[in-house]
Amino acid sequence: MSTSRDDFGIAIRSALLQRGAKQKFSLFVLILLSAFIFALDNTNLKPIKILRSILNDGVYRISAISSSPIKFSSATxxxxxxxxxxxxxxxxxxxxxxxxxxxxxxxxxxxxxxxxxxxxxxxEKESVFQTTTAKVIIDKNSPYLNSVVLNKGTSAGIKLGMPVLSNGYLAGRIVEVNFFSSRVLLLNDLNSRIPVVISPNGSQAILLGSGKKKPNLEYLPENFEMNETNLVFTSGKDGVFYDGISIGQVVFEDDKIKVDLFSDPNQLLFVNVVVDKIIDIGGK
Amino acid sequence: MAIIFKGFKETIFRTLPLIVLFYICISEFHTQFFYWKIFSFNLQFIIIYYWILRDPSILGYGFVFLAGLTNDVVLNLPLGTSALSYLFVSLVAAYVRNATVRSSLFTDWFTFIIAILIGNFLYYFLMNNFSDLGLSYTDLFYNSLFTFILFPAFWLIFDIYKKIFISRVND
Structure with a gap:
């Protein structure tokens, strides 16, 4: 019994500390280094944030270039x-x-x-929002996260929390801003929560991303009567989004009330980031 | 001239797994399909586990660490999450390499379960406790399951590649 425990100890120690001819670092050192970087990134110190922002900008550019063959094959x-x-x-x-x-x-x-x-x-027939157009440079779907990276950041006046439109419909919101790039959390992401209002009856609810194409509508009133003509708009109750931005149409699927988004999260190429509102229609 | 060409060819063949690993981490290469949401797998785990186990001279731990950091930046995860996860997969592979005398597809496949469990548990633990990002446990489970199921297919591909190119280069 003790021999097998000794064998385990020797094998683990050897795996952690041994460096072969091509291994410049031992696993133990690299695990400690990773844990240190992780802790440092979680401290939210300003110099670390700036450093991460510079790193993000650099890696996003390389990622955009290296993804060109995939984009080309997809376009073909x-x-x-x-x-x-x-x-x-x-x-x-x-x-x-x-x-x-x-x-x-x-x-x-x-x-x-x-x-x-x-x-x-x-x-007014003009658009009610003052927007800045940005190009989607990275659209990498992880199994758990749905977000895209834009080619504009703080240098173009983009700030955290700004709504992002695709063809005039809400597509997501800004969750990370660097100097030359920013990240949009899409509506169907698991972490997306948007307060919405449903027309024509004015019921309020929360639009919850489920990781699937159609996000769910939760916290609906008890007497809510679903109708396929129900449209969903932002309510602006969170104080972050402007009210009245079109999101999608209510549908009933898999025993759940979902929203069929007007903007297709898989087809984003150019988007408009809402930087300001010109006219407050709600106040009119 | 022939010696230079042979050296160049050798370098290319030996670096290809590393290039593939970095390319998957940095590009828009998807291992998830939107129309069949549950199907996703972690190709990085498979590459790291296979090459650390079968030929550690191909994939240095330092590069595994850098690939993890790159993946964290591209996916906007807290820096070090994937690096730690990948390094623990490497640790299991290095342990199995030290502890076993004769390995086959089946021994590699079943010890890979431990690597997936540790790697994904660590990922889930760090994301759940130190990050605001939500994570679906079911998605993670399916990802682990398909990574495990697909391992033999990639094992065979890598084994053929190793036998044809890397072994020949070493001759």
Missing amino acids: KNFFSNHILVYNENKKLRSELNSLKERKFENLYLETENKKLQEILNI
Whole structure:
């Protein structure tokens, strides 16, 4: 019994301290060094934060360059698959066109009526948000985290917590800012929590990322009646987000009330970071 | 000229596993598929475990440490989390190498369970106690399971590579 314990001790000691011809450091030293770096990173000291920020900027650039072959192959695959689908899509579009032609006259009438109503209400047609456009440079999906890295940081006026839009719809929020880059936590990430309001009844809830494509709606009122026409907007209750940013449509899947996001988390290429609000529509 | 070319070829073949490890850590290479969410595996664990166990001269501990730090930066994890996790996988591999006389696919495969358990437990422990980032235990379990299941396939690929290229280089 004691012999086998001795053998275990010798083998572990040897594994921890032995350095071969090609091993410059022993495992023991490197484990201690890793633990020290981990502790240092958790202290939140300003010099460490600055150092990490510089390190992040450097590694993100290298990562963006090294990911170019993967991006190129993905783009090529998309290009060919899109061409294959074009024939079927064309047929579908023809039938849609016919039905749309029928509705054209109806829409013309509605458009005129809408114009008149807008004149009466004096609604601003411009975007209500002042945004800065950024390019997604890294889109690495870990099995547990869903986030993307943008090519703009504090130098472009981006700050922590700012909402990020894709085609005018909420895609996530800024969770890390460096000088030349920043990280967006996507809505479907496990750590994402957004207070939302559901139209048209005005029920409030929390949008919880589940790691899957469609995040869950939690903390709904007891008498909430789900309807497939329910739309989800930011409520602005957290004091971080502006209210009224479109998020998605309510759907019922896997016995859960979920939100089908208007922005596709897998298709982000360019996004708009909301830096300010021009007009407070809620106050109008 | 022939000697220089042979030396260059040898360096390339011997460094390739290290290049692959770093490339996986730093690039957008995914080992997770969105449409089948539960399927994900940790290729870094497999590479580190195999090469530390079978030919430690290919993968230095220092490089394993640096690969871990790179992975932490790219995934925005607290610095040192992956490095510690990878180094503990290396420790199990080094222990198995010292403790066993004759190893085969099956001995490597079953001792790999201990490496996955220790590596992922450490990862979960550090993330859960020292970070604000949430972690799904189920996702981690599936990741460990598929890493374990896929190990023999990669073992065979690496073994063929080792026999064809690295052994020939050493001749």
